[in-house]
Amino acid sequence: MQEVIQTNVSRHHDNVLQVVQSYYQLTKPRIILLLLITTAAGMWLAAKGEVDPLLLLVTLTGGALASGSANTINCLYDRDIDYIMERTRWRPLPSGRVKPVDALIFAIALAIASFTLLTVFANLLTALLALSGIVFYVLIYTHWLKRHSVQNIVIGGAAGAIPPLVGWAAVTGDLSWSAWLLFAIIFLWTPPHFWALAMMIRDEYKEVGVPMLPVIEGDEITAQQIWIYSLILVPSTLLLVYPLHTSGFVYAAIALILGGIFLQKAWQLLQSPSERNTARSLFKYSILYLMLLCAGMVVDSLPVTQNMVMAVSESLPLGFL
Incomplete structure (x- = not known):
């Protein structure tokens, strides 16, 4: 060769x-x-x-x-x-x-x-x-x-x-629990990301003998696995807020919005596992998802963000809190 x-x-x-x-x-x-x-x-x-x-x-x-x-x-x-x-x-x-x-x-x-x-x-x-x-x-x-x-x-x-x-x-x-949670988030994100890609180019992987999940088990099983990993991934991202208290309200809001869209796309793929465009949509969004999730972590961690959140919380009536 x-x-x-x-x-x-x-x-x-x-x-x-x-x-x-x-x-x-x-x-x-x-x-x-x-x-x-x-x-x-x-x-x-x-x-x-x-x-x-x-x-x-x-x-x-x-x-x-x-x-x-x-x-x-x-x-x-x-x-x-x-x-x-x-x-x-x-x-x-x-x-x-x-x-x-x-x-x-x-x-x-x-x-x-x-x-x-x-x-x-x-x-x-x-x-x-x-x-x-x-x-x-x-x-x-x-x-x-x-x-x-x-x-x-x-x-x-x-x-x-x-x-x-x-x-x-x-x-x-050193490495704290928060660091290992970041590791876990990327680890859980990887299968939905790459399996969506593998569903798009399944025939190419089959031709070269690479045993990707869609090649061995088919699109339906792959979509089910993507859905399962997505269900675990999205709640895991919120563990940075509680119980670890590494991130705050701003990150939580971003993670919830991004996670909701991720689950929606994974659910659409679960309903139509043979649709290549649906797999492509999830694959492309998974990249944007990780980038924006990390951006949310950064923005939330900034002192100016923390000061703004504290100022807003202090201005709210006690009854509202």
Whole structure:
């Protein structure tokens, strides 16, 4: 397969900018952006709305480097099936624009840079958490689960849930119950998100032999599982308000509104599991949901928000309260 890729689809770079672009694409930047948003949310919650700008920059940079390393190795490992699947054939490795050995060196360099940066400017726990994310994503998900287990996304979702732990540890140097709840929220969000995508491109996964739930169990079972995870996810987001008291009223309102829409879309999919557009709608919204939920955490944690809520509560009649 690799000989076919290299001889028939090989392309050459015309300038340095194209080389940089190819290596940039290996890191899957769109995925990194979402991971960094969850990292930032963890930092703001841990710092109670007052994050040190330098620490924020260092942590997000280190997290981006770690995620880029993991994604590059994922591209390296999956280059055979990426060549077969229409939506991934353009990627740098299956297209022949980057050699496998160069991609491996690039991934190792990113991992070393991430670990060094986070150890020096944050703390060792933060660096180890970022490194564990790389190891889990590469060895547990990509190597072991993705091609061999229908639970690949469920268990593998732990890798994507590590970034908020990285953010929290960077600020506090430890991990509290609130940090682990952030981990749980991302962990529960992952199956509905990826299974909705898998329902959209089920035939492609089937062609390359990846045992995604829609391929093995069908759309109806997948929609049922998405509904179950959604029912657990939405109430879980409110645990930050009570009993943990990490977030307040503003976040609670945002989480309820966003969660209500999430449940509505999951219910629509449950009613029409064969509708690709319904699955696409849930998939796209799941991304927006996580971004806005994290934004809600950040806004709620800001001192100005806390002061406004306190001022409003004090101005209300006691009878109303």
